[in-house]
Each structure stands twice: as structure tokens, then as C-alpha cells.
Amino acid sequence: MRIRFYNARVLAMDADMEIRRGEVWVEENRIAYVGPGKASGPGSREGDRKWDREIDLEGNLLMPGFVNAHTHSAMTFLRSFADDLPLQEWLGQQVFPMEAKLTGEDIYELSRLAILEYLSGGITANFDMYFQPDMIAKASVDCGFRTVLVSSLNNFTSSLEAMEEEYQRLNHYDEKICYHLGFHAEYTTSEELLRGVAALAEKYHAPVYTHNSETRREVEECIGRHGMTPTAYLDSLGLFLYGGGGYHCVYMTDEDIRIFQERGLSAVTNPGSNMKLASGVARISDMMRAGINLAVGTDGPASNNCLDMFREMFLVTGLAKLREEDAAAVPAEAVLRMAVSGGAKALGLADCGCLAAGKLADLIVIDLQQPNMQPVNHPVKNLVYSGSKQNVKLTMVNGQILYEDGRFFVGTEPGEIYENANRIIRRMVGK
Amino acid sequence: MRIRFYNARVLAMDADMEIRRGEVWVEENRIAYVGPGKASGPGSREGDRKWDREIDLEGNLLMPGFVNAHTHSAMTFLRSFADDLPLQEWLGQQVFPMEAKLTGEDIYELSRLAILEYLSGGITANFDMYFQPDMIAKASVDCGFRTVLVSSLNNFTSSLEAMEEEYQRLNHYDEKICYHLGFHAEYTTSEELLRGVAALAEKYHAPVYTHNSETRREVEECIGRHGMTPTAYLDSLGLFLYGGGGYHCVYMTDEDIRIFQERGLSAVTNPGSNMKLASGVARISDMMRAGINLAVGTDGPASNNCLDMFREMFLVTGLAKLREEDAAAVPAEAVLRMAVSGGAKALGLADCGCLAAGKLADLIVIDLQQPNMQPVNHPVKNLVYSGSKQNVKLTMVNGQILYEDGRFFVGTEPGEIYENANRIIRRMVGK
Numbered sequence: 001m002r003i004r005f006y007n008a009r010v011l012a013m014d015a016d017m018e019i020r021r022g023e024v025w026v027e028e029n030r031i032a033y034v035g036p037g038k039a040s041g042p043g044s045r046e047g048d049r050k051w052d053r054e055i056d057l058e059g060n061l062l063m064p065g066f067v068n069a070h071t072h073s074a075m076t077f078l079r080s081f082a083d084d085l086p087l088q089e090w091l092g093q094q095v096f097p098m099e100a101k102l103t104g105e106d107i108y109e110l111s112r113l114a115i116l117e118y119l120s121g122g123i124t125a126n127f128d129m130y131f132q133p134d135m136i137a138k139a140s141v142d143c144g145f146r147t148v149l150v151s152s153l154n155n156f157t158s159s160l161e162a163m164e165e166e167y168q169r170l171n172h173y174d175e176k177i178c179y180h181l182g183f184h185a186e187y188t189t190s191e192e193l194l195r196g197v198a199a200l201a202e203k204y205h206a207p208v209y210t211h212n213s214e215t216r217r218e219v220e221e222c223i224g225r226h227g228m229t230p231t232a233y234l235d236s237l238g239l240f241l242y243g244g245g246g247y248h249c250v251y252m253t254d255e256d257i258r259i260f261q262e263r264g265l266s267a268v269t270n271p272g273s274n275m276k277l278a279s280g281v282a283r284i285s286d287m288m289r290a291g292i293n294l295a296v297g298t299d300g301p302a303s304n305n306c307l308d309m310f311r312e313m314f315l316v317t318g319l320a321k322l323r324e325e326d327a328a329a330v331p332a333e334a335v336l337r338m339a340v341s342g343g344a345k346a347l348g349l350a351d352c353g354c355l356a357a358g359k360l361a362d363l364i365v366i367d368l369q370q371p372n373m374q375p376v377n378h379p380v381k382n383l384v385y386s387g388s389k390q391n392v393k394l395t396m397v398n399g400q401i402l403y404e405d406g407r408f409f410v411g412t413e414p415g416e417i418y419e420n421a422n423r424i425i426r427r428m429v430g431k
Numbered sequence: 432m433r434i435r436f437y438n439a440r441v442l443a444m445d446a447d448m449e450i451r452r453g454e455v456w457v458e459e460n461r462i463a464y465v466g467p468g469k470a471s472g473p474g475s476r477e478g479d480r481k482w483d484r485e486i487d488l489e490g491n492l493l494m495p496g497f498v499n500a501h502t503h504s505a506m507t508f509l510r511s512f513a514d515d516l517p518l519q520e521w522l523g524q525q526v527f528p529m530e531a532k533l534t535g536e537d538i539y540e541l542s543r544l545a546i547l548e549y550l551s552g553g554i555t556a557n558f559d560m561y562f563q564p565d566m567i568a569k570a571s572v573d574c575g576f577r578t579v580l581v582s583s584l585n586n587f588t589s590s591l592e593a594m595e596e597e598y599q600r601l602n603h604y605d606e607k608i609c610y611h612l613g614f615h616a617e618y619t620t621s622e623e624l625l626r627g628v629a630a631l632a633e634k635y636h637a638p639v640y641t642h643n644s645e646t647r648r649e650v651e652e653c654i655g656r657h658g659m660t661p662t663a664y665l666d667s668l669g670l671f672l673y674g675g676g677g678y679h680c681v682y683m684t685d686e687d688i689r690i691f692q693e694r695g696l697s698a699v700t701n702p703g704s705n706m707k708l709a710s711g712v713a714r715i716s717d718m719m720r721a722g723i724n725l726a727v728g729t730d731g732p733a734s735n736n737c738l739d740m741f742r743e744m745f746l747v748t749g750l751a752k753l754r755e756e757d758a759a760a761v762p763a764e765a766v767l768r769m770a771v772s773g774g775a776k777a778l779g780l781a782d783c784g785c786l787a788a789g790k791l792a793d794l795i796v797i798d799l800q801q802p803n804m805q806p807v808n809h810p811v812k813n814l815v816y817s818g819s820k821q822n823v824k825l826t827m828v829n830g831q832i833l834y835e836d837g838r839f840f841v842g843t844e845p846g847e848i849y850e851n852a853n854r855i856i857r858r859m860v861g862k
Contacts, residue, residue, distance in 0.1 A: 076805070080812035084748075084762035117802035120821065275749035276816065278758040306803045306817030311742065315749075317515075318706035327709040331515035371548035371845065372737045372820075374507070375852040381511035385707065386737030389803075390551065390821045414802065421806040 001399060002027050004054045006037060009368070009379065011063040012355040013340055017333045017380055024062055026361040029175070029399035034355050055394075061366040061379055064355055065124025065395060066309040067343025069268040070247040070297025072130045073114035073139075074107040075099075077425045078302035087215070087277050095302060101428050104135045109420040111139035116414055117307045118145065119403035122392040124362035127209075127268070127297065127347050129182065129247075131157060133166055141174045143410040144400045146362060148347040150182035150209045153197065154189045160196040167204065176398055178348060180244070185211040186222050186230040191237070198238040207348065208239045212246030215279050219251045231256035240265055245346055247297065248273075249287070250280040257283070257290045266293040266346035269338070271315035272306075273299030284320045284330050294338045295346035313339050313384045332384035365394035432830060433458050435485045437468060440799070440810065442494040443786040444771055448764045448811055455493055457792040460606070460830035465786050486825075492797040492810055495786055496555025496826060497740040498774025500699040501678040501728025503561045504545035504570075505538040506530075508856045509733035518646070518708050526733060532859050535566045540851040542570035547845055548738045549576065550834035553823040555793035558640075558699070558728065558778050560613065560678075562588060564597055572605045574841040575831045577793060579778040581613035581640045584628065585620045591627040598635065607829055609779065611675070616642040617653050617661040622668070629669040638779065639670045643677030646710050650682045662687035671696055676777055678728065679704075680718070681711040688714070688721045697724040697777035700769070702746035703737075704730030715751045715761050725769045726777035744770050744815045763815035796825035 006023040012034055025033040075095075082094035102110075107130065118126060125146040128136050133149040140147035149170060151163045163181065170179035181204070183189045183197055189210075201208050212230050213219050219229055226233045232255060234240065240259070245266030252260075252267075260267060269282045287294055296316060298307045313335045320330040344353025351360040368376055372386045395403040408414050437454040443465055456464040506526075513525035533541075538561065549557060556577040559567050564580040571578035580601060582594045594612065601610035612635070614620045614628055620641075632639050643661050644650050650660055657664045663686060665671065671690070676697030683691075683698075691698060700713045718725055727747060729738045744766045751761040775784025782791045799807055803817045826834040839845050 078808075079806065080809040080816060083809075083812045083816060084759050087758050090758065113802055113805060120802060272745075272749070275753050276758065278752040278756050278760070280756075281753065301817070304816070305813070306819065308803070308817075308819060311745065314703075314742065318703070318746075321709040322706050322712065325709050325711075327518050327521065327707065328515050329709070369846070369849065371507075371544055371551060371849075372739070374544060374849045375510065375856045377509075377856060378511040378514075381514045382736070385511060385514060385735070386732070386739075388737065388739060388821065389819050415800070418800065418802075418805045425806045425808060 001052045002050065004051045005057055005062055005365070006054065007059060008057040008062040009059060010034060010355065011061055011380070013064055013337070014354045014356050017336070019061070019379055024355060024363070026396070026399050029361055031355055031357055031359050031361050033357055057365060058369070060368050060393060062355070063364060063366065064340050064353055065362045065364045065397070066122050066339050067295065067347060067349070067353065068118060068123045068126040068298050068307065068309060069295035069343040069346045070270055070299055071114070071126050071128055071307065072300030073126065073128050073136065074102070074110040074130050075300035075302040076110045076113045077106070077421060077428070079305045081302065081425070083305070090277070098428055102131070104132050106424050107132045107135040108139045109417065109424060111136045112143055112410070112412070112417050113421045114301065114307060115139065115143045115145045115410065116408055116417060119395045119408060119410070120392060121308050121310065121389040122364040122366070122395055123307070123309055124364065124395060124397045125344070125347060125349060125352060133170060133179065137170055137173055137177045141176060144397055144402050146176045146397050148349065149177065149179045151180070152184050153182065153193065154184035155193065156188070160193065160200065164200055167200070167206070180209055180348065181206050182209040185218070186234060187218055194234065194237050194239065201239060201242050205242050207242050207244035209244045210234070210246060212249055213251040213256065214248035214274070216251055229253055229256050231259050235259050235263065248279070248282070250274055250282045252283055252287070257287055257292065260287070260292045261290045264293075266295055266342070268295045268297045268346055269316060270297050270299040271319050272312055273303040275315065275319070276305070277303055281319045281323045284316060285324060288330065288334060293342055293345050295343040296339045308389055309339050310387045310389055317384060332381045335384050336380055361396055361399040363396050364392060367391045367393040432483045433481065435482045436488055436493055436796070437485065438490060439488040439493040440490060441465060441786065442492055442811070444495055444768070445785045445787050448767070450492070450810055455786060455794070457827070457830050460792055462786055462788055462790050462792050464788055488796060489800070491799050491824060493786070494795060494797065495771050495784055496793045496795045496828070497553050497770050498726065498778060498780070498784065499549060499554045499557040499729050499738065499740060500726035500774040500777045501701055501730055502545070502557050502559055502738065503731030504557065504559050504567065505533070505541040505561050506731035506733040507541045507544040508537070508852060508859070510736045512733065512856070514736070521708070529859055533562070535563045537855050538563045538566040539570045540848065540855060542567045543574060543841070543843070543848050544852045545732065545738060546570065546574045546576045546841065547839055547848060550826045550839060550841070551823060552739050552741065552820040553795040553797070553826055554738070554740055555795065555826060555828045556775070556778060556780060556783060564601060564610065568601055568604055568608045572607060575607075575828055575833050577607040577828050579780065580608065580610045582611070583615050584613065584624065585615035586624065587619070591624065591631065595631055598631070598637070611640055611779065612637050613640040616649070617665060618649055625665065625668050625670065632670060632673050636673050638673050638675035640675045641665070641677060643680055644682045644687065645679035645705070647682055660684055660687050662690050666690050666694065679710070679713070681705055681713045683714055683718070688718055688723065691718070691723045692721045695724075697726055697773070699726045699728045699777055700747060701728050701730040702750050703743055704734040706746065706750070707736070708734055712750045712754045715747060716755060719761065719765060724773055724776050726774040727770045739820055740770050741818045741820055748815060763812045766815050767811055792827055792830040794827050795823060798822045798824040
């Protein structure tokens with residue numbers, strides 16, 4: 001497929017955050033051209049170049065898609081199932097017993113539901129930690145979506161052998177799928193297992209990802225057990241010699257930040273989840289100043305509950321402003337970089353996160369012809385401070401348009417996916 | 432016009448927060464019936480009742496519209512014009528000089544832009560404080576929207592005489608317009624003027640509204656001047672003998688809360704603005720426990736920057752959870768009441784805020800057939816935790832459908848309103 005987007009405001013997010021009038025050409029799954037208009041109007045040709053489709057953007061914004069850098073997609077079934085509960089009660093009495101009832105087929109269906117939500121909100125890739133990664137990978141590929149998987153290894157689920165097998169196999173499963181070494185968290189994973197993960201990281205020269213310092217209690221208990229913060233303890237086991245990163249990173253000490261800096265780790269912030277579960281507010285400005293790669297994730301739909309990077313972006317800067325009592329903290333441009341290129345970097349997607357010839361065609365169109373984007377004073381500030389999923393007009397992943405003007409093109413009718421999700425939760429609660 | 436909504440999930444928000452299958456009938460500007468389905472399918476008749484339109488909601492949610500209980504609509508021109516600046520610099524160097532250039536015609540156009548945004552987000556009434564209330568009223572009436580105006584009297588703008596004249600006149604201008612006594616804030620209004628406002632409140636037995644305790648500095652400076660917090664000082668002048676309320680209410684003492692309770696004042700929270708300007712987090716749970724009527728507002732689009740009650744609702748509960756380190760703080764049901772019935776009460780709109788026969792037909796349809804609302808575990812939790820403007824399918828004000836499936840019916844094409852807003856800001860910056 002050759003698709004030409006013209007009459008666009010292009011936010012390429014390559015070297016700068018400038019918006020330039022121009023066009024973008026897509027050939028198969030890659031971007032072929034980003035620059036000034038070369039042909040004027042529909043039906044025109046650049047040499048003998050034939051277009052399968054020419055899309056007049058009428059001045060709307062074309063930009064790389066958002067990267068949801070931490071989520072548990074299949075938890076859609078628990079959306080609004082048990083809210084407004086204390087964290088331990090929520091996890092122990094509601095989440096864990098329900099998760100135990102999930103089948104592989106359920107995980108496939110529930111991941112597809114999350115993918116619809118990603119597409120409707122301009123998300124073009126996700127970093128997914130959940131059980132049965134094969135089923136998540138299949139859901140993504142069937143929908144045409146891009147997913148980077150990460151192992152959720154812990155004392156109760158999976159094994160080093162399974163992770164290594166998945167690492168080898170799922171990294172060659174489909175061009176839209178990658179798989180990273182990882183584990184659930186320090187507090188759910190024995191030192192023996194962690195040493196095994198470190199050995200695999202060494203064997204494959206691979207990065208390692210995990211939940212890290214999400215709650216004060218987690219950090220305090222780790223210090224109680226090991227005399228070190230989770231970051232320092234995990235680093236002492238050699239887990240981060242080839243990079244990787246942490247999800248949440250709310251309670252980071254200066255020393256933790258130094259370790260992230262030294263190891264080149266990404267910190268993925270999840271402000272919506274951290275608010276809803278009353279976990280705390282991350283030290284975004286301090287991590288920015290230390291030059292750490294920052295990315296943004298929604299966390300899973302049971303704890304957030306929506307998979308909306310617009311909301312997360314506002315929260316990243318809004319919470320930083322509150323935390324530091326400084327309205328100038330973490331400006332919009334920095335947040336947008338986290339949500340796009342920072343995310344791509346965290347996931348190891350070198351060919352995503354900006355629009356340039358040769359890069360993967362993961363891009364979105366933002367409708368500026370809506371009241372919340374007017375007047376057009378500053379589209380980047382608008383995206384972060386007043387943007388909404390309502391503004392997402394088109395979402396393309398790997399050169400395929402998967403969402404346009406409210407309609408999904410994922411090989412299945414949304415109604416069928418909704419029905420299956422409702423059937424799954426009804427079965428679980430015995431109705 | 433007689434309109435019948437059927438096959439609905441109805442969240443009437445009258446006595447409880449239950450959702451019931453059924454239908455809602457609208458006749459002229461009022462609700463004629465809320466209850467179980469009386470006729471089955473399109474084309475059917477209840478007696479000789481004739482419908483101008485019958486709308487099959489296909490199981491989607493029908494509920495009263497959101498009430499935006501504090502805003503400065505016409506500030507749309509400054510959306511994303513000067514963000515990420517310290518508060519004083521933002522106000523003094525950016526906002527005030529630009530506002531000085533506004534004409535009445537500008538205020539009319541810019542208010543219309545805000546009204547489009549309200550409609551696209553399911554807001555059916557607003558509480559608007561800005562200069563030239565006549566122009567705001569005209570914008571609202573021309574669009575078919577409901578606006579409650581409040582005077583922005585201060586040492587530099589308006590006068591007691593103008594306010595009284597507006598009070599008498601604008602309360603009889605149109606059935607969709609009300610006008611309340613008010614003033615900008617303690618720190619911008621002399622004691623002489625405040626005593627004049629108190630005299631008018633006494634004369635008309637009228638409530639009084641103002642910005643109150645938005646920042647720590649405001650409260651400290653008031654204590655420095657008067658030895659009292661803004662709430663205590665204003666109350667000591669007799670301003671709240673007939674009720675009214677405060678916008679923001681971030682830095683409230685126990686004594687302030689007691690005064691709000693005793694005087695039956697409404698506290699309007701503006702979490703998005705308070706985050707973006709790094710002002711602080713209101714004591715929502717404490718005010719709830721004291722039985723104070725709570726409402727939610729977006730504040731103006733220069734400080735927020737979007738006029739989105741979904742974002743505000745998530746922030747009300749999310750910030751309370753963070754503040755109290757308790758994931759159970761301010762549950763979704765309480766937030767939704769604030770955003771709907773609490774708002775209606777704060778504005779003095781006795782016939783809004785719930786769906787019942789005889790009430791005004793200010794209602795919205797929420798599309799549940801979107802991924803962020805699936806599975807349908809708990810629509811009320813969904814609205815607050817994962818709802819989005821994207822889910823607003825229809826907005827009706829005073830019996831008129833003003834927004835449906837992305838299209839506006841406000842007597843003017845949105846493109847014309849956008850063009851005018853861009854022209855105004857270009858003129859101001861001399862481009």
C-alpha cells in the first residue's frame with residue numbers, strides 16, 4: 001500500500017518539536033518521505049508514483065503515535081469491577097482470585113479489547129506484561145497492532161526456562177512483536193530466580209524490565225529484607241548490565257536515580273494508576289535533570305481504568321507542578337517526548353517515535369477542527385493540556401490504517417469483541 | 432418538539448445512583464416521563480401521543496448533563512497561549528494585558544467557542560464569571576445553551592450600580608439565563624465594595640459567589656490584612672447571609688469549612704486548574720464529611736486548558752486519593768453527584784441535575800459501545816474512571832439537541848466560530 005497524506009501540519013518529533021506544513025508518504029510499513037508538499041491536490045502524481053490512497057488532512061496534525069510504555073492489556077475484564085478500595089484489599093480479594101480464572105482464550109479476547117482502546121486514543125505500540133504472552137502476541141498480530149512483550153516471571157507464575165523459550169521464539173514470531181526479559185517485581189520474585197534472570201541477561205546481552213518502587217511499602221520492605229532499595233538491590237544482582245528499565249518508579253532515592261542514569265535505564269511513569277491506587281507522585285523533574293529516559297504508561301485497565309495517553313500526559317505535568325509547587329515544572333514539550341519518543345526508546349523500538357524516511361509508519365492524525373484545539377495558538381501545548389481521544393482521527397500501525405473516523409479495521413467487528421469481554425466477566429462471577 | 436428516547440439505560444440521579452432500563456420523554460423544554468418502556472420499538476404510539484422524533488438508544492446511557500460550576504468561557508482565546516509559566520508571570524505579563532484588548536464582540540465569539548466545547552463534552556450548563564455578561568448571555572442564548580452568570584466585580588472592573596442593573600435585567604433576559612451577585616476575589620475588591628455587595632445581598636436576599644482560597648499566598652495575605660482567612664473575613668462582612676459559594680476552596684481551614692456548613696455555601700472545586708497552576712489540592716473529603724454541597728468546574732481555558740468534566744472528575748477523586756493516601760477516598764458515585772446535581776445546586780438550578788418528570792430537559796447520551804466503556808461492569812465507575820468526551824453521543828439543553836454524533840446544532844457552523852477565534856488572537860498579537 002502506498003498512502004500519501006497531504007495538506008498536513010507535520011510534527012515529526014525528530015530533531016525538534018517544530019510543526020511544519022507538508023506531507024508524509026507511506027510505502028508498505030515504512031515512511032518514504034516527510035517534507036514540504038511535492039504535488040498539489042488530489043489526483044496529482046510525483047513522477048510515475050501511484051498512490052493507493054491520497055488523504056487530504058485539511059491542515060490537521062500528523063505525528064508519530066503514542067507509545068504506552070507499561071500496561072497489562074488483558075486486565076480489561078476488571079475495568080470498573082472493584083474500584084475505590086484500599087490497595088491490598090483490591091489486589092488480594094478482587095484481582096488475584098479473578099485472574100486465576102483466566103484462560104488463554106480469555107487473554108486473547110481481552111487483549112483485543114485493549115487494542116481497540118489503544119487505537120481509538122492514538123496509541124500505536126504497547127509494552128505489555130501479562131500471563132500467556134503467546135495469546136497477547138496473537139491478539140496483536142491479528143489486529144495488526146505492535147506489541148513489545150515482557151515476561152511477568154515471579155515465584156508463582158512462569159519459569160526461567162519458559163522465559164528463555166519465549167524470548168527465543170516470540171522475538172521471531174512477527175515483525176510487530178518483540179519480547180524482553182523481565183520479572184514482576186522484587187517483592188514477588190526470589191533471589192534465586194532473580195540471579196537466573198541476570199544470567200539470561202548476560203547470556204543474551206539483553207535489557208531487563210520490572211515493576212520498581214511503586215509504593216512506599218514496597219521500598220521499605222525491600223530495605224528491610226536486603227538493606228537496599230529495590231533499584232540498588234536488583235542492580236547489585238547484575239540485572240541491569242545491559243539496560244532495561246522500571247515501571248512506576250515513584251519512590252526513587254537520589255542513589256536510585258544515579259543507578260538508572262549509569263545503567264541507561266528507562267523510567268516509565270504511570271501517574272493515573274499511581275493516583276487511583278494512592279501510591280504517590282514520581283520525581284519526574286529530578287529524573288529529567290539526571291537525563292534518564294522517561295516514558296509514560298497507562299498501567300492496566302483494572303488500576304487506571306482507562307488506556308488514555310492524553311490523560312496520562314496531563315497528569316505527568318500536572319502532578320509534577322503540584323509536587324514542586326511550580327507551574328513551570330515539566331513543560332508540555334517534555335511530556336510529549338516522553339509519551340512518544342521516550343516510550344519508543346524504552347521499548348527498544350529504534351524505528352518508532354518519530355516521522356522520518358525509513359522509519360516505521362506508526363502514526364496518527366489529530367483533528368484540530370474541534371473546539372478544544374481552537375484557536376490554534378500552540379498545537380503541542382494543546383495536545384498535552386487540552387487534547388483528548390476525541391481528537392484522534394486516524395491511527396496507522398506498521399503502514400496499516402487500523403482506526404479512522406471512529407471506525408476500527410482490525411479484522412473483527414468491535415461489537416463481537418465487546419460481547420466476548422462481557423461473556424468472560426459474566427462467566428467469572430457466575431452470572 | 433416531542434422526543435422519545437427508548438431502549439436506554441437511564442441514570443436518573445434522583446434518589447439513588449441506580450441505572451434502570453427504560454425510556455425518557457421530552458416535551459418542549461421539560462422532561463415528561465422517566466420510567467420503564469411503555470411502547471415497543473420505533474413508530475409505536477402511547478395513546479394519541481405524536482413524536483417528532485424517536486431515538487433508539489440501543490442500550491446506551493441517558494443521564495443529566497454535567498454542570499460546569501466555575502469557568503471564564505471567553506478565555507478560550509488564551510488557550511495554550513502562555514503555558515508552563517509561574518503563576519504571577521502568567522497573570523501579570525500574559526493574561527491581563529491580553530484581556531485588556533478584548534471587545535464585547537470578541538467576548539461573544541470566544542464564549543461561543545467555549546459552548547461548542549461544553550456541548551462536545553456533555554456539559555449542559557455553566558457558571559460563568561467574565562466581563563461584559565451581556566455578551567456572554569447573548570452567546571449562550573444564540574447557541575441554545577444554559578448559562579448562569581456571576582458578576583466579576585472588583586476594584587478595576589464593573590461597579591455596584593452596574594451589578595445591580597445587570598442583576599435586575601439579566602435575570603429576565605431569557606429562560607436559560609440567570610445572574611448571581613458576586614465579585615472577583617477578596618484580594619482584588621475593596622472593603623467598601625464588599626460592604627456594598629453585602630447590602631445588595633441583603634436587599635435581594637441573594638446568594639453571593641467569589642473566588643476563595645485558591646492559593647496559599649491569597650490566604651496568607653488576607654490574614655495579614657484582616658487577621659482572618661478570606662472565608663471568615665467575607666462572612667464577617669455579612670456576604671453569605673443568603674448563601675452562595677466559593678470557587679477553588681483549596682486552602683480551607685476547619686473554621687472555613689464550618690462557615691460554609693453553617694451558611695449552606697457551595698464549594699466549587701477546580702482540580703485541573705489547581706494542578707496546572709501548581710496551586711494545591713482541596714480538602715474534598717473533609718468538606719464532604721461536613722456535608723457541604725460540592726460542585727466541579729473547569730475554570731477558564733487559559734488555566735486548564737480544556738473544558739472537560741471527565742478529566743475534572745478523575746482529578747477530583749485521584750487527587751483526594753493521593754492527598755489522603757487512601758484508594759477508597761471520594762468514590763466515583765460521590766464525584767458524579769458533584770459534577771451533576773452538586774453543580775446544579777451550586778448554580779441555583781433547582782430544575783436541573785436529575786431526570787424526572789417536570790424537570791428541565793438538560794440531558795446527555797453516553798455511548799457505551801466504545802472500548803473504554805467495556806465490559807459494562809459498572810457504568811458509574813466507568814464514567815468517572817474511564818469515561819471521555821469521546822463517549823458523548825448527544826447533548827440536549829432545554830429540550831433542544833445541540834450536539835449529536837460529532838455535529839453541532841447551534842445556529843452557526845463551527846468552522847466560522849473557529850475562524851473568528853483565530854482572527855481575534857491574531858489581531859491581538861498583531862499578526
